[in-house]
Amino acid sequence: xxxxxxxxxxxxxxxxxxxxxxxxxxxxxxxxxxxxxxxxxxxxxxxxxxxxxxxxxxxxxxxxxxxxxxxxxxxxxxxxxxxxxxxxxxxxxxxxxxxxxxxxxxxxxxxxxxxxxxxxxxxxxxxxxx
Amino acid sequence: xxxxxxxxxxxxxxxxxxxxxxxxxxxxxxxxxxxxxxxxxxxxxxxxxxxxxxxxxxxxxxxxxxxxxxxxxxxxxxxxxxxxxxxxxxxxxxxxxxxxxxxxxxxxxxxxxxxxxxxxxxxxxxxxxxxxxxxxxxxxxxxxxxxxxxxxxxxxxxxxxxxxxxxxxxxxxxxxxxxxxxxxxxxxxxxxxxxxxxxxxxxxxx
Ligand SMILES: Nc1ncnc2c1ncn2[C@@H]1O[C@H](COP(=O)(O)OP(=O)(O)OP(=O)(O)O)[C@@H](O)[C@H]1O
Ligand SMILES: [Mg+2]
Numbered sequence: 001x002x003x004x005x006x007x008x009x010x011x012x013x014x015x016x017x018x019x020x021x022x023x024x025x026x027x028x029x030x031x032x033x034x035x036x037x038x039x040x041x042x043x044x045x046x047x048x049x050x051x052x053x054x055x056x057x058x059x060x061x062x063x064x065x066x067x068x069x070x071x072x073x074x075x076x077x078x079x080x081x082x083x084x085x086x087x088x089x090x091x092x093x094x095x096x097x098x099x100x101x102x103x104x105x106x107x108x109x110x111x112x113x114x115x116x117x118x119x120x121x122x123x124x125x126x127x128x129x130x
Numbered sequence: 131x132x133x134x135x136x137x138x139x140x141x142x143x144x145x146x147x148x149x150x151x152x153x154x155x156x157x158x159x160x161x162x163x164x165x166x167x168x169x170x171x172x173x174x175x176x177x178x179x180x181x182x183x184x185x186x187x188x189x190x191x192x193x194x195x196x197x198x199x200x201x202x203x204x205x206x207x208x209x210x211x212x213x214x215x216x217x218x219x220x221x222x223x224x225x226x227x228x229x230x231x232x233x234x235x236x237x238x239x240x241x242x243x244x245x246x247x248x249x250x251x252x253x254x255x256x257x258x259x260x261x262x263x264x265x266x267x268x269x270x271x272x273x274x275x276x277x278x279x280x281x282x283x284x285x286x287x288x289x290x291x292x293x294x295x296x297x298x299x300x301x302x303x304x305x306x307x308x309x310x311x312x313x314x315x316x317x318x319x320x321x322x323x324x325x326x327x328x329x330x331x332x333x334x335x336x
């Protein structure tokens with residue numbers, strides 16, 4: 001199964017999005033939250049994110065969803081820190097909540113990483129009101 | 131005896147900490163009021179984690195970069211973290227800093243920030259202090275200047291760059307949400323970049 005890492009400035013947001021995604025996808029341990037700083041403060045931590053990516057990878061790759069500003073920069077830094085690990089890790093251009101839920105559903109079906117990232121990115125244009 | 135590079139990093143940390151409230155106030159005007167606190171937290175961790183007695187400048191800068199990545203929290207974390215790590219690659223194994231070594235390290239640091247931030251000069255960021263500083267110190271060294279001359283030129287150009295950030299609108303980072311309303315305010319990251327260069331200059335002057 002493709003792993004999913006949720007990056008947010010807030011630990012609570014990342015944990016909450018993970019819970020939401022686990023519920024709809026009844027997924028196993030491949031969804032990992034990497035929110036806030038090690039001490040619980042608001043912020044992003046590239047080293048923590050790189051460790052989350054490593055633990056989310058089961059060999060089928062990892063899709064990362066990140067919130068604004070330094071969320072993206074720290075996620076990209078984390079991916080560079082892992083260059084020697086040979087993990088197929090990709091950053092989704094997607095909203096965190098909707099993207100994570102869509103990606104989790106797809107990943108739980110056993111789809112390859114291309115499909116999982118596409119599902120996350122399609123969530124960007126999904127309308128909520130008719 | 132602690133190493134020269136450790137002494138220099140400690141002085142950068144002191145200056146950042148002394149200016150923490152000032153930097154946070156600048157960030158309150160056009161951002162989210164955390165730049166000084168972010169940087170002070172990062173450098174408090176740096177002085178605790180970088181070994182005080184290892185004279186290898188590259189090793190110390192690499193540790194500095196990794197520590198900033200995981201302790202600063204804001205955009206300045208991955209930006210300065212990448213800058214120090216790129217400079218570390220240039221100075222790996224060096225125990226002394228030459229004028230050319232400084233210019234080469236600053237070149238790598240600036241390129242790292244541009245790649246990480248997908249940013250260029252004129253967007254009201256730390257690059258508006260650092261790119262002029264790089265150009266001025268490159269010219270000083272090309273003209274036969276010493277390390278101290280390179281740093282004097284870098285600091286003067288960075289100071290001008292900081293003033294210039296007051297005149298332009300932000301198009302990168304949180305301040306870009308304010309657009310034209312960010313004009314008139316000085317960029318916090320450009321300010322911390324100028325403070326960093328001044329600390330290096332003062333340390334090298336002794
Ligand atoms: N894309 C960028 N390129 C270069 N410098 C940037 C960029 N984005 C922000 N900065 C610099 O970072 C400074 C802000 O740093 P700070 O630590 O306050 O991060 P922040 O904006 O609060 O981060 P976050 O995105 O996590 O909210 C700005 O003043 C600016 O100089
Ligand atoms: Mg800020």
